[in-house]
Amino acid sequence: MKDFLFFALGASLGSFFGLVIDRFPEASILFPASHCNHCKKPLAFRDLIPILSQLANRFRCRFCQTKVTPWYGLIELICGLLCLFTSQGFLSIGQVLVAYTGLVLAIYDCKTQTYPLMIWLISFSLSSLLLPWTITTAVCILLAGLAQLGKIPMGSGDFLFMASLSLVLPLQAFLWLLQMASLAGMSYCIFRQTRSSIPFIPFLTTAFFIILVLRF
Numbered sequence: 338m339k340d341f342l343f344f345a346l347g348a349s350l351g352s353f354f355g356l357v358i359d360r361f362p363e364a365s366i367l368f369p370a371s372h373c374n375h376c377k378k379p380l381a382f383r384d385l386i387p388i389l390s391q392l393a394n395r396f397r398c399r400f401c402q403t404k405v406t407p408w409y410g411l412i413e414l415i416c417g418l419l420c421l422f423t424s425q426g427f428l429s430i431g432q433v434l435v436a437y438t439g440l441v442l443a444i445y446d447c448k449t450q451t452y453p454l455m456i457w458l459i460s461f462s463l464s465s466l467l468l469p470w471t472i473t474t475a476v477c478i479l480l481a482g483l484a485q486l487g488k489i490p491m492g493s494g495d496f497l498f499m500a501s502l503s504l505v506l507p508l509q510a511f512l513w514l515l516q517m518a519s520l521a522g523m524s525y526c527i528f529r530q531t532r533s534s535i536p537f538i539p540f541l542t543t544a545f546f547i548i549l550v551l552r553f
Contacts, residue, residue, distance in 0.1 A: 347420025452494030
């Protein structure tokens with residue numbers, strides 16, 4: 338029962354994160370009530386149960402039958418599992434907080450290639466209350482400032498998220514993460530045959546999850 342409750346808590350957080358991604362910063366997170374983005378019908382409680390509602394409705398709106406993107410259910414599942422693993426002692430509070438942040442930022446990066454600074458700032462402030470800064474953290478913050486000034490051809494948001502990662506990973510694991518993310522990013526560019534900028538936070542987040550799995 339305890340495991341189920343923690344999983345349900347994490348899945349509910351994932352549902353909230355999906356709402357934040359959909360609305361922030363263009364619209365209010367609280368108003369209006371949850372509704373179908375296509376037909377605008379307000380959703381009932383039966384439509385808001387994490388994971389189960391989407392499965393029951395076959396990833397469609399119950400009213401207009403418009404397809405619902407499956408990433409909502411995926412983020413709910415991942416957040417539920419992360420909360421469950423934390424309750425069992427496999428992950429620390431700091432690690433799961435950074436993992437949640439990475440998921441949200443990665444989806445923002447994929448959808449719009451934007452970086453919601455307020456979301457990172459809230460997460461990083463909470464993480465800093467739990468964990469001490471390292472030299473790596475300070476270096477990443479400095480590099481983010483240089484990138485913002487145009488001194489480094491890389492997004493400042495990438496360095497800010499690296500600062501979050503440095504709080505929960507030892508230096509060796511952090512360096513492995515950077516190598517994996519960079520290799521994956523270069524492979525993606527070669528496969529897509531593109532020289533334009535790509536969202537890098539999804540690669541950092543994926544590498545972070547791999548590191549967490551390998552450290553179990």
